[in-house]
Amino acid sequence: MRRRRFVSYTSEVASNKAVEHLERVVIRFAGDSGDGMQLTGDRFTSETAVFGNDLATLPDFPAEIRAPAGSLPGVSGFQVHFADHDILTPGDQPSVLVAMNPAALKVNVADIAKGGTVIVNTDAFNERNLQKAGYASNPLEDGSLGDFHGHTVALLSMTVEPLKGIDGVTSREAERSKNFFALGLMSWLYNRPTEGTLGFIESKFAKRPEIVEANTRAFKAGWNYGETSEDFAISYEIAPAPSAPGTYRQISGNTALTYGLVAASKLSGLPLFLGAYPITPASDILEQLAALKHFGVRTFQAEDEIAASGAALGAAFGGSLGVTTSAGPGIVLKSETVGLAVTLELPLVIVDVQRAGPSTGMPTKPEQADLLMVLFGRNSESPVPVVAASTPSGCFEAAIEAARIAVKYRTPVFLLSDAYLANGSEPWLIPDAESLPAIEVDFATAPNDGETFLPYRRDAETLARPWAIPGTPGLEHRIGGLEKEDETGNVSYDPDNHDRMVRLRAAKVAGIAADIPELDVDDPDGADTLVLGWGSTYGAIGAAARRVRATGRKVATAHLHHLNPFPRNTGDVVRAYDKVLVPEMNLGQLRMLIRAQFLVDAAGYNKVRGRPFRAAELADAISALVDS
Amino acid sequence: MAEGNGNLLQLTAKDFKSDQEVRWCPGCGDYAILNVIQGFMPELGLSRERIVFVSGIGCAARFPYYMQTYGMHSIHGRAPAIATGLAVTRPDLSVWVVTGDGDALSIGGNHLIHALRRNVNLKILLFNNRIYGLTKGQYSPTSELGKVTKSTPLGSLDHPFNPLSVAIGAEASFVARAIDTDKKGLTEVLGAAARHRGSAFVEILQNCNIYNDGAFAVVREEKQNRIYLQHGERIRFGEEGERGVQQYPDGSLRVVDVEEAGENSLLVHDTAHPQASLAFALSRITYETHGAVPLGVFRALEGPVYDDLMSEQLEAAKASRGDGELAALLHSGDTWTVT
Numbered sequence: 001m002r003r004r005r006f007v008s009y010t011s012e013v014a015s016n017k018a019v020e021h022l023e024r025v026v027i028r029f030a031g032d033s034g035d036g037m038q039l040t041g042d043r044f045t046s047e048t049a050v051f052g053n054d055l056a057t058l059p060d061f062p063a064e065i066r067a068p069a070g071s072l073p074g075v076s077g078f079q080v081h082f083a084d085h086d087i088l089t090p091g092d093q094p095s096v097l098v099a100m101n102p103a104a105l106k107v108n109v110a111d112i113a114k115g116g117t118v119i120v121n122t123d124a125f126n127e128r129n130l131q132k133a134g135y136a137s138n139p140l141e142d143g144s145l146g147d148f149h150g151h152t153v154a155l156l157s158m159t160v161e162p163l164k165g166i167d168g169v170t171s172r173e174a175e176r177s178k179n180f181f182a183l184g185l186m187s188w189l190y191n192r193p194t195e196g197t198l199g200f201i202e203s204k205f206a207k208r209p210e211i212v213e214a215n216t217r218a219f220k221a222g223w224n225y226g227e228t229s230e231d232f233a234i235s236y237e238i239a240p241a242p243s244a245p246g247t248y249r250q251i252s253g254n255t256a257l258t259y260g261l262v263a264a265s266k267l268s269g270l271p272l273f274l275g276a277y278p279i280t281p282a283s284d285i286l287e288q289l290a291a292l293k294h295f296g297v298r299t300f301q302a303e304d305e306i307a308a309s310g311a312a313l314g315a316a317f318g319g320s321l322g323v324t325t326s327a328g329p330g331i332v333l334k335s336e337t338v339g340l341a342v343t344l345e346l347p348l349v350i351v352d353v354q355r356a357g358p359s360t361g362m363p364t365k366p367e368q369a370d371l372l373m374v375l376f377g378r379n380s381e382s383p384v385p386v387v388a389a390s391t392p393s394g395c396f397e398a399a400i401e402a403a404r405i406a407v408k409y410r411t412p413v414f415l416l417s418d419a420y421l422a423n424g425s426e427p428w429l430i431p432d433a434e435s436l437p438a439i440e441v442d443f444a445t446a447p448n449d450g451e452t453f454l455p456y457r458r459d460a461e462t463l464a465r466p467w468a469i470p471g472t473p474g475l476e477h478r479i480g481g482l483e484k485e486d487e488t489g490n491v492s493y494d495p496d497n498h499d500r501m502v503r504l505r506a507a508k509v510a511g512i513a514a515d516i517p518e519l520d521v522d523d524p525d526g527a528d529t530l531v532l533g534w535g536s537t538y539g540a541i542g543a544a545a546r547r548v549r550a551t552g553r554k555v556a557t558a559h560l561h562h563l564n565p566f567p568r569n570t571g572d573v574v575r576a577y578d579k580v581l582v583p584e585m586n587l588g589q590l591r592m593l594i595r596a597q598f599l600v601d602a603a604g605y606n607k608v609r610g611r612p613f614r615a616a617e618l619a620d621a622i623s624a625l626v627d628s
Numbered sequence: 629m630a631e632g633n634g635n636l637l638q639l640t641a642k643d644f645k646s647d648q649e650v651r652w653c654p655g656c657g658d659y660a661i662l663n664v665i666q667g668f669m670p671e672l673g674l675s676r677e678r679i680v681f682v683s684g685i686g687c688a689a690r691f692p693y694y695m696q697t698y699g700m701h702s703i704h705g706r707a708p709a710i711a712t713g714l715a716v717t718r719p720d721l722s723v724w725v726v727t728g729d730g731d732a733l734s735i736g737g738n739h740l741i742h743a744l745r746r747n748v749n750l751k752i753l754l755f756n757n758r759i760y761g762l763t764k765g766q767y768s769p770t771s772e773l774g775k776v777t778k779s780t781p782l783g784s785l786d787h788p789f790n791p792l793s794v795a796i797g798a799e800a801s802f803v804a805r806a807i808d809t810d811k812k813g814l815t816e817v818l819g820a821a822a823r824h825r826g827s828a829f830v831e832i833l834q835n836c837n838i839y840n841d842g843a844f845a846v847v848r849e850e851k852q853n854r855i856y857l858q859h860g861e862r863i864r865f866g867e868e869g870e871r872g873v874q875q876y877p878d879g880s881l882r883v884v885d886v887e888e889a890g891e892n893s894l895l896v897h898d899t900a901h902p903q904a905s906l907a908f909a910l911s912r913i914t915y916e917t918h919g920a921v922p923l924g925v926f927r928a929l930e931g932p933v934y935d936d937l938m939s940e941q942l943e944a945a946k947a948s949r950g951d952g953e954l955a956a957l958l959h960s961g962d963t964w965t966v967t
Contacts, residue, residue, distance in 0.1 A: 050964050196962050249963045259958060266954050273717050293945035295952030298717060298938055303742035307709035310702070310739075314682070314713030317700060318721070322713065336703050344700070430963070433955035470698035470714070470721050473677045478646065478693050480701025481685075490648065491693065 017227070018234040024083035025190065025238060026091030029182070030108045031100030031121075033076045034066050036179035041078025043183055043200060047192035049250035049427050052240030053082040056539065058090035058612065059423040063280060063363040070124075070132040075107045084239040088539035088546075090424065092614035098182055100124060100155070102133035109145070118148040119185070121178070123156035151231055155181055162221045168210040177218035184222025191237045194223070244429060251428040253392035253421035254284035257351065260399025261285075262295050264349075265321050267400065268407055268439035272297045273315035275308035275324045280363040281419040282353040285325045305330035309337035309350065316346045319443065319469035321403060325351040327419075328370045329360060332377065338412050339378045342505065344479050345456075345465045347406035347413075349399075350374075354418040354535075356610040365610030366420035368535045369586035374414040375564055375593075381502045383509040385409070386563040388416040390538035393428035395421060398561065404439050405512060410464045416563070418585075420536045420612050444468035444475055453477060455489040462515075463508035510565050519567040523556030525549070529626045530577035532602070534560040534590055537583050537613055544618035553626045560590070571598045581605055581625050583618055641667040643676065646696045652687060657808035657834035661755060662694055664811050668818045669697075672722060679722045682711040684736055687762045687836075688728040688755035705736020708743035711750050716935045722822070725752040729770040730760050733789045737769075744800035746934040747826040754791055754831050755808075759840035772916075777839075792911035792926060795829040796904050802828035803907060803927040807848055808835065813856065813923055820925050826933045833921075847921040855913070857924035862894035865920060873913070881909045883918045899928040 027044070031037045038059055048055050058079040067074030081091035093113040099105040101124035112118060125140055139145055140152060159178040163169060180201070187194055198216060205211040226232045251259075265272035274297065276286040290299040298315070302308035309324040316322030324334060331352045341348040354370045356362035374386055385405050389398035395417055402415040444466035447453045455477040456465050468475040477489060485492035486500055521530070522545070533541045538559050545557045558573055560566065574580050574594055582591040583605040591604045605621040607613065644666040652658045672679065679697040683689035685704035692699030702710050707725045715723045725743075732740050732754045743750060759777070760766040766779040770791060774783040795803045802824040806814040814832065821828035833844040847853045855865040855873065864872035864886055872886040872894040881895065898906060907927035915921050946952075 046962050050962050052964060052966070243966050245966050247959065247963050247965045249959065249961055262952070262957060263954055271717065273713060275713060292952060292957070293942045294949040295957075296942060296946075297952075298942065300713065300716065302709065303738055306706060307712070307739050307742065310706045310709030311713030311716075314700075314710035314715075315717040316713075317710075318714045318718040320713075320717045337706070340703050430958045433953075433958060470680045470718065471677055473675065476676050476696055476698050478648075478695075478699035478701065480693070480699075481703055482701065 017232070019191065019237050020234050022236050022238050023085065024081065024087065025096060025236065026079065026081045026094045027096040027098065027186065028077055028079040028094035028108055028111070029098045030075055030077040030104035031179070032069055032103070033062060033064065033074045034069065035076070035100045036176070037076045037078050037100070040179045040183045041080055043197045044186060044192065045080050045425060046196050046200070046250055047187060047194065048080065048082045049248070050196055051193055052243070053084065053238055054086045054241035054243070055080060055082040055250075055426060056087055056090045057081075057425045058420065060611070061364055070101055070103055070129045072103050072107055072133060075104050077104075077108060082238060084241050086241060086243075088543040089612065089615055092616050098186065100178070100182070102129045102135055102139070105139060106133045106135065112148060114147045116148055117151065118145055119151040119153060121155035121182075122152045123154050153185070153225070153231075158221060158225060159218045162217045163214045166210050166213050166217075168208075169214045173211065174214060177214050180215045180218040181222035181225075184219040184224075185226045186222075187219075188223045188226030189232065189235050191235055194219070243427070246429045248427045248429055250425050251393050251396075252423060252425040253389065253395040253417055254281070254353070254423070255288060256393050256395035256428070257389070257399050257415075257417060258285050258288040258292075260396040261289065261323055261349070261403070262292060262297065263396070263433070263436060264400045264403030264439060265295065265297070267436055268321060268403065268441050270319065270321040270407070270441060273312060273320040273322050274299045275302050275311035275315070275322070276300070277302050277305045277308045277326065277330060279305075279327045279330045281355055281422045282325045282327050282330075282351065284422065285351065285353075305333035306337065309334035309348075313337055313341050313344070313346060313348055316341075316348050317344075317469070319467075321349070321407070322347065323349040323351065325353070327353050327355045327363070328357050328373070331370065331373065335378050338384060339380075339382050340481050341412035342378070342382045342384060343481055343484070345410040345505075346467070347410055349402045349406050349413055349415055351399075351415045351417065353422045354416060356608065362610045364419060366418040366536060366612060367585050367608055367610060368416070368418055368537070369589065369608065370416065371534075371563060371586065371589040372592070374416065381506060383506050384412050384414055384564065385509055385512055386414045386416060388535045388561055388563055389421055390535055390559055390561060392421050392424050392426050396431075400436070400439075401561075407439055407441055408464065408515075409462055409508060409512060410467055411509065416535060418536050442467070443472070445472060447474060454487045455479060456484055457487045458504070458508075463504060463511060513565040513568045516562050516565075516567055518569045519558050519560065519573050521556055521558045521573055525554040527554035527556040527626075528578040529554070529581065529622070530556045530558060530574065530579070531581045531583065531622055532558050532560070532574065532590070532594065533583055534563060537585065540613035540615050540618050541583060543615035544622055547615060547619040548622045548626065551623065553623055555622055555626055563590070566597070574598050574600045574602065579603065579625055579628070581622060583613060583621070585613070639670040639676070641670070644669045644696050646694050648693045650694050651690065653838050655837040656687070657757065657836070658688060658691070658755060660808045660811075661814070661832055661834065662691065664814045665818065666695070667811075668815050671819060672822055674722055678720065679724070680714060681724045681726055682707045682714065683726040684731040685762070686728040686731045686760075688726055689731060691726040705731050705734070706739060707731070708736065708739040708750065708752065712743055712746070712748045715749050716938050719749070719935050719939060723750050725750055727752065727754050729754065729756045729758060729768045729791070733769040733791060733794065737794075741794065741798040744795055744798040744827050744829060747801050747931060748934045749826055751821050751828045752830065754829070755834045756791055756831050757834045757836040757840055758788075758843045759836050761836050761839055765839035790911055790914070791831045793908060796908045796911055796927060799904055800829045800927070801826040801929045801931050802925070803911075804829070804925045805831045805833065805921075805923050807833045807844070807854075807923065809848060810923070817924060820928065824928055826931060844921075846915045853915060853920045855920050855922040857897050857910070857922050857926065859897055859899045859925065859928075861897060862891060863897050864891075864894055871920065875909070879905055879909055881913055881918075883913070883920055899925050900930075901927075902929065
């Protein structure tokens with residue numbers, strides 16, 4: 001493992017400050033939308049990942065690109081939790097806040113643990129900014145921060161000063177380097193390795209060497225300030241977390257999902273076609289796939305969400321791996337295409353990176369309230385398998401699994417992620433590309449009934465129909481949205497045939513239960529209470545269960561990665577416990593399904609705040625149920 | 629992808645008839661169009677498996693069921709989008725879209741204009757009967773102002789689309805018009821559309837004898853009102869060629885008496901003009917305004933084709949970066965190793 005070298009950037013100053021060891025830290029960087037807080041958090045995370053800590057991140061930013069400077073709605077935050085042991089969430093309460101202006105302080109200070117550290121950029125605490133943030137008096141002077149260890153840093157002036165004399169850097173550009181000063185200071189404070197960030201600055205701003213120089217100087221100035229200022233008496237070290245051997249990287253959910261789609265294309269040998277329309281928080285996937293054309297990936301930025309899904313379905317008809325990506329407000333527009341794909345029985349992967357709704361809702365905030373929509377948001381009996389990712393890195397396997405089911409069963413498949421998974425990141429043990437299982441594709445090549453081709457004659461085991469792509473001689477056939485006669489696929493209005501086809505389509509999807517893993521239960525103590533989750537609550541539920549068990553209580557946990565069909569043992573699992581709790585960032589959608597399908601009186605823990613659950617609140621809810 | 633079956637030269641119209649019973653109303657103009665297209669298909673020189681018909685919803689959209697090719701009868705208005713995905717991933721196919729005036733210009737208007745401006749390699753055939761037939765007789769986006777239908781008992785209030793003006797406004801690279809019953813004219817236009825690489829838009833004037841009988845009778849029945857456009861030739865028409873088209877200084881067009889105006893004053897048709905203005909002006913000639921209807925190819929301009937450009941980007945990316953390696957992708961960025 002690489003270890004950082006403890007060197008100062010000004011060689012005259014020897015590092016003689018004390019180093020304190022910590023097990024875990026939660027830092028939140030907060031500033032104006034234009035202050036570069038996401039970049040700062042990202043870089044700090046990369047340094048932390050490379051150092052070998054376990055980590056989880058929670059970027060939290062407004063939908064507006066540049067809300068009015070200094071305003072409360074314009075505050076952008078990035079939270080990172082890192083530790084010397086394995087962790088599951090980005091942390092309930094930051095122990096450290098870096099606030100670049102009064103608004104950032106105001107929005108975030110209530111979340112900081114008492115006794116925590118608050119580092120503020122005093123240069124931004126002028127009357128105008130205080131007023132914009134709604135402060136009647138200066139919190140740095142009125143004693144209102146008395147519960148915290150405060151560090152007041154003239155961050156802007158100390159950034160600008162060392163940048164004087166760099167040709168071609170405007171004063172405005174010099175000011176914008178202040179996030180690198182903050183990053184340098186925090187990198188010193190937590191003894192982070194810095195080579196990665198210096199390299200990043202070099203490549204990111206390669207076209208403007210003067211900006212490379214400015215950001216590098218600002219970064220080093222921040223580091224040196226920590227080293228020399230009497231305000232910072234000690235720095236902290238968080239030892240690397242023990243982890244399984246192998247090569248790791250940091251990965252966000254959207255990147256993992258992108259890689260999963262590319263992997264599915266490789267594993268199936270099907271060229272990947274993405275139809276998409278830009279939408280938060282799914283646009284990353286379009287952008288990242290667009291940069292992977294050397295993988296044979298075709299990306300099509302369509303005129304709307306409808307065309308995006310239609311084009312993906314057209315590509316699937318032609319033998320591509322057709323994928324469309326969106327968020328809830330776009331998924332509603334794709335419903336008719338999904339319905340068509342259900343009746344055409346063609347493979348299609350529909351990715352829903354869920355965000356808070358209804359309607360436009362809160363575009364950058366997570367929610368998991370699209371479950372019932374993807375299950376039932378189409379006309380008539382229109383069954384669609386649903387796969388859900390539960391961690392950022394888990395988006396990789398989830399994407400492969402969605403593609404596998406789509407291709408094998410000739411069906412549209414929904415893949416659910418959310419804004420928290422999409423933007424959050426964690427270390428990932430990179431899988432061996434060679435050992436990923438192939439996705440078998442068997443295009444029809446010959447008639448299946450003597451000389452005749454029956455496009456709706458099904459495989460006896462999977463009930464999948466043949467996938468006969470245009471260009472295959474002798475298999476010319478027509479498919480469409482009208483009800484089809486069993487086997488021949490000809491238009492049919494026969495009542496019994498329709499009943500049979502509805503049931504066949506349902507049976508095909510239900511049968512996938514035999515082809516997915518059983519629901520895994522974590523129950524070390526023989527509990528009476530089960531916590532059942534799905535999606536991005538995985539980390540919070542796991543962390544909460546640890547806390548509950550630490551109090552001597554017994555609790556079991558299980559997490560669903562397939563929402564339709566459910567794993568075949570799901571009914572047995574939920575019936576085996578006296579009490580079942582289903583925490584969800586919705587008003588009880590999975591709970592409704594569990595109660596309806598298994599007649600189990602599951603309880604819910606439901607919050608829709610546009611933020612992931614805190615482990616502490618979940619632990620309280622679980623403890624209360626265990627004790628009841 | 630699969631190669632042809634080697635029987636190209638032996639194909640006839642009969643080979644393109646599917647085993648499905650055609651279910652349009654007796655007397656519908658769609659029968660004529662189906663016959664012409666089935667008769668034309670062998671001219672493509674392609675085996676049947678290389679041809680795909682994609683349609684949306686409406687009477688015209690039943691078309692693919694009757695063709696012994698690959699086909700998809702999809703959802704209302706979305707055929708151009710679905711066909712785009714097919715065409716850009718399968719440049720080896722000949723992809724045809726069959727649509728109607730409601731399907732293409734109302735619910736699917738957005739997809740139509742974007743397919744056209746991208747210049748996707750699609751042949752889009754719009755059967756225009758100026759009425760909603762399958763839903764039993766409501767006015768359509770091409771119905772004339774004041775049209776009395778079941779949904780507009782006091783007359784429709786909305787100004788109609790001119791399909792060719794819409795297509796030319798979207799800068800379609802190929803735009804043409806033909807009449808359902810005009811086998812020769814329709815066959816010629818289909819041939820020109822098929823030869824054009826890029827999106828080709830063809831409006832086919834079609835009669836709905838149930839809900840809008842007599843639609844386009846002024847040009848379907850009265851042949852003297854047909855202006856057959858010919859590239860490079862002066863535009864004149866009528867039984868003896870006695871009428872012609874002249875251009876005003878402002879670019880708009882009028883119909884004149886050739887003898888009075890003099891032949892040399894007539895407009896010369898140019899399908900390859902880089903500006904869409906001439907084709908647009910021609911599209912504004914209607915029976916209502918000029919007493920005649922232009923037919924044939926309005927515009928045929930060679931240009932970059934979306935499908936080709938996409939393929940070129942993929943090839944260029946592979947040439948500069950090599951074929952994508954999954955392991956390398958997964959290991960991109962900062963990594964660290966635990967031993």
